[in-house]
Amino acid sequence: MLKKPLVLMVCVLMLVLALPLAASSSSAINRLVDMQQIAPNVRLEMRYASRNNFLKQAVYDKSRCLLRAPTAKRLARVQRALEKRQLGLKIFDCYRPLSVQRKMWRIFPNATYVANPRYGSRHNRGAAVDLTLVNRDGQALEMPSDFDDFSKKAHTRYAGASRQAKKHRRWLQTAMRDAGFRSLASEWWHFDDPNWKRYGLLDIRL
DSSP states (O other): OOOHHHHHHHHHHHHHHHHHHHHHHHHHHHSEEEHHHHOTTOEEOOGGGSSOSTTSSOOOSSOOOEEEHHHHHHHHHHHHHHHTTTEEEEEEEOOOOHHHHHHHHHHOOOTTTSOOTTTOOSGGGTOEEEEEEEETTSOBOOOSSOTTOOSGGGSTTOOOSOHHHHHHHHHHHHHHHHTTOEEETTEEEEEEOTTGGGSOOOOOOO
16 A cells, blocks of 8 residues: 555656646637638738728738637638638638727717727637628628628628628528637628637737
8 A cells, every 4th residue: 555655756756747737728829820821712801900990090010810729629610611612711801909899989989889908809719700691602691781881881780781791691691600600780791700708808919
């Protein structure tokens, strides 16, 4: 029979050996990854890296879509499913630094469309994405409104859009929900990873 001190040493050694694996696994899940490395065929039109946004200024230095690794893999499944239908995704925004969220709130402090930086956005956690559908040539399909349209036209149940726009909106909503994403009632383009609460707020400059 092992003496108590020896048993204790063995237990401590087993815990120490297990720590690197656990830390590595956690790090892999929580890191931000480049979406185009996960799904190269996804198209980007990162609006906040240009002046074509409601801020009227570029607030990202680089046009990159960064997401938490599980979120990116989930989105890649959507792209693969759409490609079977000769469609694809075009992304407007992904991870967003908290400092940018504060700037947005100063310009448009309306919680229906802009998350209060006091609580943070899903975007600030790298677990939300804004996007639309494109055809096989990369041309955007008609939707009820443009991106960042702060009106009822942006709502997922807006009934005043054309028949084509409503059909395309339905396609997008169905494709994203089939992969587990959750939509936002006030923005047809916004989708959250169902596990967004696992991730903390970030303020890493793009």
